Amino acid sequence: MLAAFLLGFLPACSLTASKSGKGLKTQNVVIVVIDGPRYSETWGNTPGLIPNMSTVLKPKGVFLSNFLNDGFTYTNSGHAAITTGVNQPIDNYGEEFPANPSIFQYWLKQTGKPATAAWLVTSKDKLHILANTTDSLWHDQFLPSVNSGVNGPGTGYRADSLTLVEAKRILTEHKPNLMLINFMEPDGFAHAGNQAYYIRGIYRSDRYVQDLWDFLSKDEHYRKSTALLVTNDHGRHLDGIDGGWQEHGDNCKGCQQISLLALGPDFKKGAEPETPYTLVDIAPTVGKLLGFKMDSTVVVPRLDTTVVAVAADSTLAVPAKDSLVVVRSMEKSVLKGRVIRDLFKEGMLP
Ligand SMILES: [Zn+2]
Ligand SMILES: [Zn+2]
Numbered sequence: 474m475l476a477a478f479l480l481g482f483l484p485a486c487s488l489t490a491s492k493s494g495k496g497l498k499t500q501n502v503v504i505v506v507i508d509g510p511r512y513s514e515t516w517g518n519t520p521g522l523i524p525n526m527s528t529v530l531k532p533k534g535v536f537l538s539n540f541l542n543d544g545f546t547y548t549n550s551g552h553a554a555i556t557t558g559v560n561q562p563i564d565n566y567g568e569e570f571p572a573n574p575s576i577f578q579y580w581l582k583q584t585g586k587p588a589t590a591a592w593l594v595t596s597k598d599k600l601h602i603l604a605n606t607t608d609s610l611w612h613d614q615f616l617p618s619v620n621s622g623v624n625g626p627g628t629g630y631r632a633d634s635l636t637l638v639e640a641k642r643i644l645t646e647h648k649p650n651l652m653l654i655n656f657m658e659p660d661g662f663a664h665a666g667n668q669a670y671y672i673r674g675i676y677r678s679d680r681y682v683q684d685l686w687d688f689l690s691k692d693e694h695y696r697k698s699t700a701l702l703v704t705n706d707h708g709r710h711l712d713g714i715d716g717g718w719q720e721h722g723d724n725c726k727g728c729q730q731i732s733l734l735a736l737g738p739d740f741k742k743g744a745e746p747e748t749p750y751t752l753v754d755i756a757p758t759v760g761k762l763l764g765f766k767m768d769s770t771v772v773v774p775r776l777d778t779t780v781v782a783v784a785a786d787s788t789l790a791v792p793a794k795d796s797l798v799v800v801r802s803m804e805k806s807v808l809k810g811r812v813i814r815d816l817f818k819e820g821m822l823p
Pocket of ligand 2: 709710711714721722723724725726727728729
């Protein structure tokens with residue numbers, strides 16, 4: 474009686490909004506990050522090394538070719554841009570949490586679900602940092618579950634084949650609503666200068682994405698209610714720039730150009746919009762899909778080299794080396810990411 478009374482006075486939208494985006498079918502989101510392939514070895518030359526994604530999966534979803542990491546083109550920063558919607562400089566060895574809360578935390582806070590409802594499953598052990606934040610209001614709260622590297626932080630990179638096995642095991646066992654998977658082999662072998670294995674890594678990642686989509690499409694819990702987003706954290710240098718395909722990290726076209734392939738019950742099929750989007754647009758899009766809103770105010774760490782004042786009686790003509798210090802400051806900013814509207818079927822978004 475009381476419940477019926479309350480329901481009658483609640484705005485209709487709040488009922489659906491609490492479970493997923495208003496009027497949307499998506500209940501689960503799986504993000505796959507293929508770490509650091511260069512566009513010219515993937516979507517720039519199809520079917521080539523990615524026959525599954527380019528011929529089987531692409532017609533089932535939306536492909537964005539005009540998709541960039543226009544922030545910091547290295548692993549932890551690219552991944553943090555995906556999970557927090559903010560481009561920030563960050564330690565790349567797994568020693569620093571992102572400055573802002575993640576989509577995992579927003580989702581767990583909003584739903585009150587246990588940590589097993591959101592997962593990080595990453596070949597690179599250093600990506601455990603994506604689970605937490607330095608934001609004092611969110612630090613150590615609403616943390617997702619982590620399955621990273623060989624056996625957690627500091628244990629080394631894990632083979633992608635094993636990461637796929639772990640991802641499917643966790644999906645079966647815990648039925649999470651949100652998962653980010655990192656496949657590291659293209660990047661790892663490129664840094665090692667092993668071109669054959671770099672290429673093999675891309676080829677295998679393509680196969681793993683297909684395998685995962687087949688799994689999600691057959692699974693009773695995930696079929697027809699799951700969005701799959703396949704992207705990259707960064708590309709690699711164009712030929713002739715600083716080591717070419719072996720390295721990355723600057724703002725050359727090769728490092729910035731990545732891609733997004735999106736499949737799901739609320740997305741268009743066979744669309745290839747040319748609207749430009751960037752990595753920070755993924756987080757608010759996941760928010761739209763799962764029905765949570767991110768704070769519009771964010772912080773961005775800024776690193777400055779500051780010369781410390783030299784004592785008045787100093788006879789040094791130039792400051793001594795140790796008088797140069799890196800000062801870290803937090804700058805307030807606004808969330809720049811926006812929902813990738815081009816993914817959604819006509820009329821799905823207001
Ligand atoms: Zn990377
Ligand atoms: Zn570059």
